[in-house]
Amino acid sequence: MANSIDLPTRLGILPFRNKVLLPGAIIRIRCTSPRSVKLVEQELWQREEKGLIGILPVRDAAEEMSVGSMLSSGVGADSGERSSKVVGASDGKNQTEVIHWHTRGVAARALHLSRGVEKPSGRVTYIVVLEGLCRFCVQELNTRGTYYTARISPLDMTKAEMEHVEQDPDYVSLSRQFKATAMELISVLEQKQKTGGRTKVLLETVPVHKLADIFVASFEISFEEQLCMLDSVDLKARLSKATELVDRHLQSIRVAEKITQKVEGQLSMSQKEFLLRQQMRAIKEELGDNDDDEDDLVALERKMQDAGMPPNVWKLAHRELRRLKKMQPQQPGYNSSRVYLELLADLPWEKTAEEHELDLQAAKERLDSDHYGLTKVKQRIIEYLAVRKLKPDVRGPVLCFVGPPGVGKTSLASSIAAALGRKFIRISLGGVKDEADVRGHRRTYVGSMPGRLIDGLKRVSVCNPVMLLDEIDKTGSDVRGDPASALLEVLDPEQNKTFNDHYVNVPFDLSKVVFVATANRVQPIPPALLDRMEVIELPGYSPEEKLKIAMRHLVPRVLDQHGLTSENLDIPEDMVKLVIQRYTREAGVRNLERNLAALARAAAVVVAEKEQNGPLQKGIQQISSTLVDNRFADGGEVEMEVIPMGEHNHEVTSSFRIVSPLLVVEAMVEKVLGPPRFDDKETADRVATPGVSVGLVWTTFGGEVQFVETTAMVGKGDLHLTGQLGDVIKESAQIALTWVRARAADLNLAVDDAGLLDARDVHIHFPAGAVPKDGPSAGVTLVTSLVSLFSHRCVRADTAMTGELTLRGLVLPVGGIKDKVLAAHRYGIKRVILPERNLKDLVEVPAAVLSSLEIILAKRIEDVLEQAFEGGCPWRQRSKL
Numbered sequence: 001m002a003n004s005i006d007l008p009t010r011l012g013i014l015p016f017r018n019k020v021l022l023p024g025a026i027i028r029i030r031c032t033s034p035r036s037v038k039l040v041e042q043e044l045w046q047r048e049e050k051g052l053i054g055i056l057p058v059r060d061a062a063e064e065m066s067v068g069s070m071l072s073s074g075v076g077a078d079s080g081e082r083s084s085k086v087v088g089a090s091d092g093k094n095q096t097e098v099i100h101w102h103t104r105g106v107a108a109r110a111l112h113l114s115r116g117v118e119k120p121s122g123r124v125t126y127i128v129v130l131e132g133l134c135r136f137c138v139q140e141l142n143t144r145g146t147y148y149t150a151r152i153s154p155l156d157m158t159k160a161e162m163e164h165v166e167q168d169p170d171y172v173s174l175s176r177q178f179k180a181t182a183m184e185l186i187s188v189l190e191q192k193q194k195t196g197g198r199t200k201v202l203l204e205t206v207p208v209h210k211l212a213d214i215f216v217a218s219f220e221i222s223f224e225e226q227l228c229m230l231d232s233v234d235l236k237a238r239l240s241k242a243t244e245l246v247d248r249h250l251q252s253i254r255v256a257e258k259i260t261q262k263v264e265g266q267l268s269m270s271q272k273e274f275l276l277r278q279q280m281r282a283i284k285e286e287l288g289d290n291d292d293d294e295d296d297l298v299a300l301e302r303k304m305q306d307a308g309m310p311p312n313v314w315k316l317a318h319r320e321l322r323r324l325k326k327m328q329p330q331q332p333g334y335n336s337s338r339v340y341l342e343l344l345a346d347l348p349w350e351k352t353a354e355e356h357e358l359d360l361q362a363a364k365e366r367l368d369s370d371h372y373g374l375t376k377v378k379q380r381i382i383e384y385l386a387v388r389k390l391k392p393d394v395r396g397p398v399l400c401f402v403g404p405p406g407v408g409k410t411s412l413a414s415s416i417a418a419a420l421g422r423k424f425i426r427i428s429l430g431g432v433k434d435e436a437d438v439r440g441h442r443r444t445y446v447g448s449m450p451g452r453l454i455d456g457l458k459r460v461s462v463c464n465p466v467m468l469l470d471e472i473d474k475t476g477s478d479v480r481g482d483p484a485s486a487l488l489e490v491l492d493p494e495q496n497k498t499f500n501d502h503y504v505n506v507p508f509d510l511s512k513v514v515f516v517a518t519a520n521r522v523q524p525i526p527p528a529l530l531d532r533m534e535v536i537e538l539p540g541y542s543p544e545e546k547l548k549i550a551m552r553h554l555v556p557r558v559l560d561q562h563g564l565t566s567e568n569l570d571i572p573e574d575m576v577k578l579v580i581q582r583y584t585r586e587a588g589v590r591n592l593e594r595n596l597a598a599l600a601r602a603a604a605v606v607v608a609e610k611e612q613n614g615p616l617q618k619g620i621q622q623i624s625s626t627l628v629d630n631r632f633a634d635g636g637e638v639e640m641e642v643i644p645m646g647e648h649n650h651e652v653t654s655s656f657r658i659v660s661p662l663l664v665v666e667a668m669v670e671k672v673l674g675p676p677r678f679d680d681k682e683t684a685d686r687v688a689t690p691g692v693s694v695g696l697v698w699t700t701f702g703g704e705v706q707f708v709e710t711t712a713m714v715g716k717g718d719l720h721l722t723g724q725l726g727d728v729i730k731e732s733a734q735i736a737l738t739w740v741r742a743r744a745a746d747l748n749l750a751v752d753d754a755g756l757l758d759a760r761d762v763h764i765h766f767p768a769g770a771v772p773k774d775g776p777s778a779g780v781t782l783v784t785s786l787v788s789l790f791s792h793r794c795v796r797a798d799t800a801m802t803g804e805l806t807l808r809g810l811v812l813p814v815g816g817i818k819d820k821v822l823a824a825h826r827y828g829i830k831r832v833i834l835p836e837r838n839l840k841d842l843v844e845v846p847a848a849v850l851s852s853l854e855i856i857l858a859k860r861i862e863d864v865l866e867q868a869f870e871g872g873c874p875w876r877q878r879s880k881l
Helices: 034-045 159-166 169-193 197-205 208-217 223-230 235-266 269-287 293-306 311-325 334-346 360-370 375-390 409-420 452-460 483-490 543-561 573-583 590-613 625-633 666-673 682-686 727-742 779-791 817-826 836-844 847-851 861-868
Strands: 010-017 026-031 052-058 065-070 104-117 124-144 147-154 398-402 424-428 466-470 514-519 533-537 692-699 702-714 719-722 760-765 799-801 831-835 854-858
Touching: 010 034, 010 124, 026 034, 034 052, 034 104, 034 124, 034 147, 052 124, 052 147, 052 223, 104 147, 104 223, 159 169, 169 208, 169 235, 208 223, 208 235, 223 235, 293 311, 293 334, 311 334, 334 452, 360 375, 360 409, 375 398, 375 409, 375 533, 398 409, 409 424, 409 466, 409 514, 424 452, 543 573, 543 590, 573 590, 573 666, 590 666, 682 692, 692 779, 692 817, 702 779, 702 817, 719 727, 727 779, 760 779, 779 799, 779 861, 799 861, 817 831, 817 836, 817 847, 831 836, 831 861, 836 854, 854 861
Parallel strands: 010 052, 398 514, 398 533, 424 466, 466 514, 692 799, 719 760, 799 831, 831 854
Antiparallel strands: 010 147, 026 065, 026 124, 052 104, 104 124, 124 147, 692 702, 702 760
16 A cells, blocks of 8 residues: 555645544545635646545544544544644734644545535535555644645555564464354344445455455544544554454444344333333423323332331332332223222321320310210210320220210210310211221222222321211121121221231221220120220200200201291290100101201291292381181291381481391191101000000110000910010010010909909000011010909009019110110100119219109019009908909
């Protein structure tokens, strides 16, 4: 190559910024700056034969031009020489500029020249295709006019020197190694691009030292490596460096192929979909509509970090989140995993509601304002709050309010939450038969969800609420498990700190939750569950308490619910008392509220029609009973008489008009509510004949009065029982009949030697046959009814009784004394016979009720018979069957 190219001693120099032109490589440049244009015109364009120029690398550009490197295809890139600073030279503006020149460059010849003129500026530009020929060394650098020139000396070997080097064994070995690596690279490229034919020919015809420069020039390497290759004048060093670069390029291609093959081998349908979704995500980002799942997962992770999970829970949740990030939204377990993580993030692991300082006096006032009566219950709640005030972290008992419907059990729990300053949540357990409702479903099931307790805590968003377990006695059990047994862990203070919901599957601390339960009866609650609760009974209200509750709470609430005020409707106290006595005999106040609501609806119709007809003048006039009777008799609405405003009344202007309030009277009550359902004559009418006695029983709705009817007929001495009775009450009837037959002689009931009832069948009936009845407390009532039947004497109409009977005639104590006494008071009964051992239970009965009743205590059945009949026990007079 040195013999074929005769280098001049001086060349025009074109700076090449941060790039290197190697011998054998081809570049295309676009010259736009005055210096580069002048260089091309002087050194290349104006010469008949193609001239030579020197390409010298610099670390900073001196002129503006675009340079592109290419292979034999002739495609290049712009060099973009930008700087105007030259060592020791001035640009005409007294500014000296510094350029970091490299001392070695490459001589190049022009393969193609084209001239152009830019419009509208008229600036001349050149596009030049150059081929690198050989290396040279700069001896001296100066300027010629506007461009640079340099005095150079060639660096390539002579022909004799080349022949000597080619005989060197090290050079031969390096040449073979380079050719082998280059051939291997060409084979790989031929498989990928199918363009290895010309390159193989080049490999066989071009000398090795030229091939090293050509191959390296086609790689993307750093500027420092390009300079190192340019400075490799020694052929051995050049081949060694070129072999290293070619081998590195070959290895990078192989690694890329290996990764591509592995990815393609693992590219399933879901992964293809992932790639498409990635492209869709990029499109959305360009459109500004980036609402993809990745952002949601980032937000979910941030929310999980802020949830305050315990370390063991966070470890599991984080592992689940990593698994979720690797899944696609269409995969089967994606939605379930995401819902599970969202639940963990929403649970209040450490978030608590701030409790204000407990004020017992304020709590008392709150309870008194929300509930009338219930003195014992309120006192127990105040004691509970006092203990929490002294020891806030105490694991107190679980309060269970037991009583009939409508007595205020749920509202008491709400008052506890208000007094503690905590959030309140109610969990209804009525009709729950699936254990999963308490513990949740396992996540392996389709449609699985957490239990009601965890779901309630998620909704309330604090870990220390007051949680009401409503209707805890109405849980059932079947093949799906026993919810009551699942509640054992929940209500045990020693166990609920590690409560394990099947869905969450990690321990959750329930020890900060204040549990309150309600029930109508104690009997259905399993003993183990009942042992974990403190039972507080709410037996019901007396008529006097109902009246106070109605005037303080029910009437204002009913008026507000129906859009009325005291200016529209006036319900006097005596009318409320009438509704209590004649239309409601329940233990609670729900039916009373319904009846008052019916009166309010009737009044709302009248008020709405009057407002539609126009405002009325001021005047307060009660509706007369005659007017009400006439209107109701005609089936019309209630009208109001209006007294016009007199001229002497100057304190109210004619534009200020007030509607007269509608006064509720007895006629209106009967028209709206219908005929009275109860009266005080019911008991007297039903016990007017022998064989009927009055008993007191307890039901889930409170105490009730139960009549027992007996009759005898010709037969074989059989006993017939009707009235939907349970086994216990049937046995009580058999005991009662046995005792009467055994004491028939003492009672003077037998008149022949055949004995009592040997030729008689006895039928005992409990009215209200649709209502199930059971229990032992009707024993004394059955005996009294049988004795009344056989002695032909009527039981006193003002007397009711309760008590269990033994075969020896003892009267045993029974439960529900307060409910039964209140029921007797509601029915207008004046005398109540109770077992002597139930004397202690009378403490719970209100004093107003006890003062209106005569309580008779009986130890034996003879004491009951002595008080049940007018004039004493029947054995004092001889009676015949």
